[in-house]
Amino acid sequence: MNSTVDTQGTTVAQRIAQALPRLTRSHRQVADYVLEHPLQVATLPIDELAAVVGVSVATANRFARALDFDGYATFRAELVRGFEPLVAPVERMRGNLERPTTVAEVFATALDESRRNIEATRQTLDYAACEAAVERIGKARSIYIAGFGASAWLAGLLQHGLDGSCSDVRLLSSVSGVTHSARTLMHAGPQDLFIGLTFPRYLTDTVALAQIARAQGCALLALTDRPSSPLAPLADVVLYCQTETSYRPNCETSVLALVEALTSAVALRAPDPVQSAGRILQAVRPWLHGANGLLRANGANAATPPDAAAPNGDGPKKKKAPR
Numbered sequence: 001m002n003s004t005v006d007t008q009g010t011t012v013a014q015r016i017a018q019a020l021p022r023l024t025r026s027h028r029q030v031a032d033y034v035l036e037h038p039l040q041v042a043t044l045p046i047d048e049l050a051a052v053v054g055v056s057v058a059t060a061n062r063f064a065r066a067l068d069f070d071g072y073a074t075f076r077a078e079l080v081r082g083f084e085p086l087v088a089p090v091e092r093m094r095g096n097l098e099r100p101t102t103v104a105e106v107f108a109t110a111l112d113e114s115r116r117n118i119e120a121t122r123q124t125l126d127y128a129a130c131e132a133a134v135e136r137i138g139k140a141r142s143i144y145i146a147g148f149g150a151s152a153w154l155a156g157l158l159q160h161g162l163d164g165s166c167s168d169v170r171l172l173s174s175v176s177g178v179t180h181s182a183r184t185l186m187h188a189g190p191q192d193l194f195i196g197l198t199f200p201r202y203l204t205d206t207v208a209l210a211q212i213a214r215a216q217g218c219a220l221l222a223l224t225d226r227p228s229s230p231l232a233p234l235a236d237v238v239l240y241c242q243t244e245t246s247y248r249p250n251c252e253t254s255v256l257a258l259v260e261a262l263t264s265a266v267a268l269r270a271p272d273p274v275q276s277a278g279r280i281l282q283a284v285r286p287w288l289h290g291a292n293g294l295l296r297a298n299g300a301n302a303a304t305p306p307d308a309a310a311p312n313g314d315g316p317k318k319k320k321a322p323r
Contacts, residue, residue: 012038012079015067023066026055030063034079042079046072092246106247113245117254120242132237133221134265140193142168144185144213147197148178148205154255155197158223161263164280165270178205182212190217197223198231199243199250210234223258225250 016031023031033053034041041049049072050060064075101109137143143166147155152173159171172181188194194213198206207230210220214234222235225243232238241258243250267273285291 012067012075019067023063026059027063027066029053030055030060038079042076044076046076110245110247114251114253117242117244117251118257121240121254121258124240124242126240129237129239130262130265133239133262134269136193136219136221136237137162137166137195137262137266138269140166140219141191142170142188143193143195144170144172144188144218145195145197146172146181146206146209148173148203150250150252151197151199151203151206151255154223154252154259155195157256158195158197158259158263161259162266164276165263165267165273172209178209181205181209185209185212185216185218188213188216188218190219192216192218193221194218195221195223196231196235197255198229199225199241199255201249202230207231207234223255 013035016035020028020031030049030053033049044052046060047057050057053060061072064070064072067075069075069078143162145155145159145162147153147158155173156171159169162169170184172178172184174180185194192213194210196206196210210222210231211234214220220235220237222229222231222238223241224231224238225241226232227238227240239258239262241255243252243254245251267276270276
């Protein structure tokens, strides 16, 4: 009887299932661990896997051969292939640790990577897509922004940047959780715009909310890294951003640069951008250091500040202390 495993087009899990009847007890011990923790095993060298399972390095290598791999290295490479976007940052970090590096070198490399990512993003921008993104933002009745994980902070900065130019901008990432975000989207419709931000390692929350927004008839704008991103096929307009880095899952600097470029373009296209900026300045003036006389210095067109002298000459009114 031929006991060779048919490996054509099979996954690691399928190879284990096919080989299971002839695996030794130690090999089955390794197999059980691989099936329970495939993502973790994809990041482990052979000695670490052997230690965590409680077998010898030789047994771990024989297990790989029993699945018809040349050895553990090819077994792990096949396992990694299925989780490549997820394990890539771990593999990069492992490689960095194997090369002695000074703090100064890390600073220089990280800053260089940010610069290269921003330049690569600029070089590959589709300016027709940029124009379409600005137009859709300007026409939207309400704008819903979603991003989770590190992208939640970037989504917040996008909301902050659009808030001065758009009448209704809502950030879906909040302490109330993704289910509340889904409920909020029930009020969305064809006049509205959903903006999703997601980068490797992609989070399903953003994709799920995008699908809900699409079902509600919203237009979709995606900020992501590549056409294979799960958000890209759902979007009407996509702005791509280069985010490769040696030390983190993504380079957020380039995403922030794209966000700032987008919000700057929206601000310039907004009706009466100078008046809008002036209203924002007036609203935040009480909290700006050294700005007590700012509006008076702007001349007669400036609105009367809260602490201006009263007409009867009684002097400025005192502000009540905030409670």
